[in-house]
Amino acid sequence: MSRSARTGRSPLRSVGLHATLIVASLIAVGPILWVLLSSFKPGYAVQSSELTLVKDPTLANYAYVLGETSFLRWFGNSVLVAAFTMLVGVFLSATTGYAVSRFNFPGRRPLMMVFLVTQMFPVTILIVPIYMIMARLGLINTPTSLIIANLTIAVPFCAWMLKGYFDSIPTALDEAAAIDGCGPYGIFWRVVLPLARPALAVTGFYAFLTAWGEVAYASAFIQEDRNFTLAYGLQQFVPQFNPQWEYLTSAAVLVTIPAGLVFLYAQRHLVSGLTGGGTKG
Template identity: 75%
Template sequence: MSETGTSTLREATIHRMPSAAVRNNRPRSKRKPLASLGLHGTLVLASLIAIFPIVWVLAASFKPKEWIQSTELTLVKEPTLANYDYVLTQTNFPSWVFNSVLVAACTMFFGILMSATAGYALSRFNFPGRRQLMLVFLVTQMFPVAILIVPIYQIMATFGLINTHASLIIAYLTIAVPFCAWMLKGYFDSIPTSLDEAASIDGCGPFMTFWKVIMPLARPGIAVTAFYTFLTAWGELAYASAFIQTDDRFTLSYGMRQFVPQFNPQWEYLTAAAVLVTVPAAVVFLYVQRHLVSGLTAGGTKG
């Protein structure tokens, strides 16, 4: 993106969708009614498949146990809030939420803090070691949980961090840092370099330029990266099940497993908990998804 210095960041990140709509003025818009029906039919079907499991779980969360476990097909029957009441008052669910929020928020904060500068350097400077660092980022995506989990476990044990949230935050940083740096590099690539040059003419050093000029412009990108990191840590399971041992310190993903043991699973509580976990995430997600579309591809589309 660095060569297309004419477009501003605003255009690059926000107005992508509409601009595409404007320029697609080829006769594809003149569809025959049948083609139009097929198109909308397929999309409606796909959308239904996409939202159905969510709706189904939402409906089930309001059903009492006997209706969840009946073979009769009902969307809602004898709706009740008892499941939510039980989950919120009779289980450790609230403290799992707190644990998850704490762990995910810290991971997000430290991940972004450490990787923002690296993303900028990767985007702007052609320094020795740049290619190698990019490769390392790619390779770290391949690391299976199995290889890192033992050494990290032992490091944690050495420092007495087993069964603490700090151990999870540190472990999640191994996932978050390469990922954040890479995402943010993509965003910085989409900010015209002419801004850097202007700042440098005005007497800003590289750090000043980064802090005063680029960071404010990259705010949407940082928000999306932050949110995505948050979600990753929010849903992680393997490290959580290896490092955390006591019920009051579980994160959501591991704690909720207790509702559905192999025998006698309590689906009514699980569904209620699932809804409680998903709703806040989904609301924020819908809010940032517009940036997500452009952000993900800002760097990747330039081949």
């Protein structure tokens, strides 16, 4: 067996290893697959206790969700909220991540501490004051209120992540540019930022996904059907009485595809940034 020669593993152990990983993969993929399969079943087949993988496949659920409900509107709202959260979050925090990574200025440590502590904030502590501020500004029931609320999570998170990425860009580059007569802003704009483009993209995507899946603020701030985001809108398909799971499953698939693609692109770089920020204080 060529494999055992290469890895020095007995065939029995190889089988055990692969069997475990196959079972784990099945558990990981199974629920997603089940929802996907169910989304192609007609309503009576989804609501039946009979165990079938495929039954009378149809696209009717998708047609209904896209044509007869506010799904596309909610989708648009979610994109709007998530995109603005991402853009504003990354734009604001990029310089901060850089300053915290490079300069040892008074106030640096407390700032790092604030970034860390805000990760601990339960949604319940900020939601009421922010709700009342939004109510006073007349912003309740608008996407703007959600963008602002999401920024409370996105800004410290992005700054923290970007600091970790900037740490991994050698300071020798900064020094070389400084010798060539570049000021601190010039170094940031012309030297570091171009190098950090993948980091900015990944951080941005993650901010996007966090906003995309935000439930609590969306449930509390938005009151009208046409302003719902997906995270809240999807709850409308499965009320306590007469839930319509066939529509929920197809809506879930439609929500997951874009988020999943974005995620699979971003995840490779995500964890190194998160843990890097924490360990290289």
